[in-house]
Structure formats: structure tokens, C-alpha cells
Amino acid sequence: MQKTLIQSEYQLTLNPQYESHSLYPREAETVLNADGFGRAKQSISQWPGYAPTPLLELSNLARELDVASLYYKDESSRFDLGSFKPLGGAYAVASLLQKQIGERQGGRKPDISELLAGKHRHTAIDITVTAATDGNHGRSVAWGAQLFGCRCIIFIHETVTNAREHAIADYGAEVIRTAGTFDDAVRKAGETAKAQGWHVIPDTSDGTAIEAPMNVMQGYTLMAAEAIEQLPGNRAPTHLFLQAGVGGMAAAACAQFWQTFSEHTPAIVLVEPQTAGCWFDSLSAGHPTAVAGSLQSIMAGLACGEVSYLAWKILRTGATAMMTISDTVAEKSMRLLADQRRVDPPVVAGESGVAGLAGLLEAASDQQCRIMLGLDGQSRVLVFGTEGATDPESYHKIVGRSAHEVASGRHKL
Ligand SMILES: Cc1ncc(COP(=O)(O)O)c(C=O)c1O
Structure with a gap:
């Protein structure tokens, strides 16, 4: 055939x-x-x-x-x-926050209902999540960060439209535009997160990032x-x-x-x-x-x-x-x-x-x-x-x- x-x-x-x-x-x-x-x-x-x-x-x-x-x-x-996209990006934000809050408070992971009720906002607000995106993934991470109460910085590449940029910013995220393609933005988000102690929420894996x-x-x-x-x-x-x-x-x-x-x-x-x-x-x-x-x-x-x-x-x-x-x-x-x-x-x-x-x-x-x-x-x-x-x-x-x-x-x- x-x-x-x-x-x-x-x-x-x-x-x-x-x-x-x-x-x-x-x-x-x-x-x-x-x-x-x-x-x-x-x-x-x-x-x-x-x-x-x-x-x-x-x-x-x-x-x-x-x-x-x-x-x-x-x-x-x-x-x-x-x-x-919110099924993925926002779910990864929720899971990360549950783990981080549990570790920072030296106890058990909070339940999702507690996060949604804003019970751990004082801890969540000190946690920053970041992602590189062509639009939809960044929007979902920003939406999740807003819903669960943490900070969010999103990287977009050269050709992402202004409409997509604004749709991300609407959920309270800071948006940074970088030169090059989506893959260049992925690399930039990773490097910046490492230097700043932020948590990357990638929708892709190169074999090093696994959990998110x-x-x-x-x-x-x-x-x-x-x-x-x-x-x-x-x-x-x-x-x-x-x-x-x-x-x-x-x-x-x-x-x-x-x-x-x-x-x-x-x-x-x-x-x-x-x-x-x-x-x-x-x-x-x-x-x-x-x-x-x-x-x-x-x-x-x-x-x-x-x-x-x-x-x-x-x-x-x-x-x-x-x-x-x-x-x-x-x-x-x-x-x-x-x-x-x-x-x-x-x-x-x-x-x-x-x-x-x-x-x-x-x-x-x-x-x-x-x-x-x-x-x-x-x-x-x-x-x-x-x-x-x-x-x-x-x-x-x-x-x-x-x-x-x-x-x-x-x-x-
Ligand atoms: C609307 C839409 N469909 C499909 C996809 C493809 O998903 P993946 O990158 O996981 O293959 C994307 C990725 O951003 C998307 O925005």
C-alpha cells in the first residue's frame, strides 16, 4: 500500500x-x-x-x-x-500551588476547595508562575493564576497578535514580548525563571521539565x-x-x-x-x-x-x-x-x-x-x-x- x-x-x-x-x-x-x-x-x-x-x-x-x-x-x-487550554495550564498551576503551599507551610497539601476559597492567598501571592505561549496556553496559565491567587508573567514571541496579547493581560498577567519564534520564547521563559526563582508552567517538555x-x-x-x-x-x-x-x-x-x-x-x-x-x-x-x-x-x-x-x-x-x-x-x-x-x-x-x-x-x-x-x-x-x-x-x-x-x-x- x-x-x-x-x-x-x-x-x-x-x-x-x-x-x-x-x-x-x-x-x-x-x-x-x-x-x-x-x-x-x-x-x-x-x-x-x-x-x-x-x-x-x-x-x-x-x-x-x-x-x-x-x-x-x-x-x-x-x-x-x-x-x-484552561484544562491544562490552569490545572498545572493549581497542582503546583498545592505542592508549593504544602511545602512552604510545612504540612499537608491544601485541597483545591481551600485554594478556591482563598484560604492560602497570603502564601500563594509570593509564588510566581510563568510560561511561553502563542496565546491560548498563556491565557490559561494567567487565568489559573488569577483564580488561585498567585503572580503570573507570560512570554510571547514576535508574531503573536496584539489581540492575543491583550487577552492574556486581561487576566492580570504581565506580558513580555521576545524576539524570534515560539521555541525562542520557551527558552527565554526558562532562563528568566531560573534567575528569578519563578515556576515555569510549560505545555511542552524537552525531557528536563516533567511535572508541570x-x-x-x-x-x-x-x-x-x-x-x-x-x-x-x-x-x-x-x-x-x-x-x-x-x-x-x-x-x-x-x-x-x-x-x-x-x-x-x-x-x-x-x-x-x-x-x-x-x-x-x-x-x-x-x-x-x-x-x-x-x-x-x-x-x-x-x-x-x-x-x-x-x-x-x-x-x-x-x-x-x-x-x-x-x-x-x-x-x-x-x-x-x-x-x-x-x-x-x-x-x-x-x-x-x-x-x-x-x-x-x-x-x-x-x-x-x-x-x-x-x-x-x-x-x-x-x-x-x-x-x-x-x-x-x-x-x-x-x-x-x-x-x-x-x-x-x-x-x-
Ligand atoms: C487551539 C489549539 N488547538 C490545539 C493546540 C495544540 O496543542 P499542543 O501544542 O498540545 O499540540 C493548541 C496549542 O496551543 C491550541 O491553541
């Missing part, structure tokens, strides 16, 4: 390390496991405003794509932050667990199309499905921007491989040049295939979701949030891709719409209407 397909707007290749029908491996279990999931769920479900996000069935689109069903987990309303990025990923697993609960009959889909930046979200979803459905886990297709295919390159090579260049893409959350060491432990054998897509494909998919004639009710999805679906739209329309991925009229596909219009100005420019207009169905047919 053909292993790689190269088209002008996308590329698809099979992961040579993929182990189909295997049990959840020990290597993955050291990163994400049932105990960790239990702790994350117990914490996050107590936060104010927690509610499972909706799972939408896009029947018209499923018919158009000639698959049996298509489910879209819509994260645009998560804690009113516009993306799935592991908690970030463990928080994300709740999104996948909700989807499993919401799927009709809790039946496993046959395919997940998952957008990947550093791979934390995709690894978390993969791990949760793998632990739940064991050898019946769905095929997992990773989707990345053409300019930032670090999973495409790394899995093809069989080892983590950095992507050079500006990494510039409208899919800002996915514009990452290096895979996360922790996510690698799961996706190395868990990912079935990798796709890279052009910005044009992502834009087209955002417009399609906003179009009431094809998707009813219309869905507001941001540039990074739509990438998994965008990958599916291309793959399902190409006979070679369908064969390579085993997509057919019996396939049940799940995608995660990981953000709404987190950059409203950019959303308006691409879709031609505001997120509000799309959501309220004001568009006349």
Missing part, C-alpha cells in the same frame, strides 16, 4: 512505528494514567463554571464526506476562555473523557483527526481513548501546518526532529518546531498517520463550519481549532487518502474543535463575518 501522498495543499504519511491493536504501553502509562486522570477530574470539576463542552453531530457534513458519522467536540465555550507539562496533558485528558461519555452508546469512533503543535493535546486524547478502548482504539491522524510539521518529520524519521524556519502559520497554536518529549512517549506508537495542511485549507474549513447551508447550526472555530477537521475534509475527499487511512462509509470520525474565535479580528477577516454573527445565525440564507 502507498505510504505517503504529497499534494499541493496537504501531505499524508503513515507512521512507521504505529502499533495497531496494541495494549496501552508501559512507556505511555508513566506519563498519563488512571490515577492522574482521577486527580485532574476531581480538581477541575470543582472549579467555578466547569461543565462538559458540547459534542455536536455534524450529519450533513458526514453525508457530504461519505462517512457514517462525524462528531465535533466544541471547546469554544470552555470556562469562557475560548479554547480547551505532565499535569498540563493530564488536564487535557478530561476533554477526551467527556467526549467518550457523550458519544452515543459510549462507542469508540474509528478515527480521530487531532491537530498537533507540541503534541500534548493529541497525546492526551490518544492516551484517554487508548486506556478506555485498549486494542480497539481509533486510528489517530495528527494534523499540523505545512510550515511546522514536527510530528510529520519526527515520526517519519523515528526520532524527534526539529523543523527549521519561521514556522509562520495562521494556525498559531500549532506553529511549533519541536515535539514534546512526554507526548512522544505516547504518540510514537499511538499515532497512525500524520498530515500537514496549508493555511488555505484551514481557512476554507473555518468558512465551511460557519456556513449554515452545510453545517446547521453553524460552528465558530478558530485557525488552530479547525485543523483536525480540515485534515479530515481533505483526506475524505481523496480516494488515495481514504484507502491509506481506511476511511469509508462505515467510519465514525471524531474531531476536537479546540478553539472558537480566540482572535476575533483574524476570524472576521477570514470568515467575512464576526463570530457573534455566525453563532447567532444572523446570516440570511
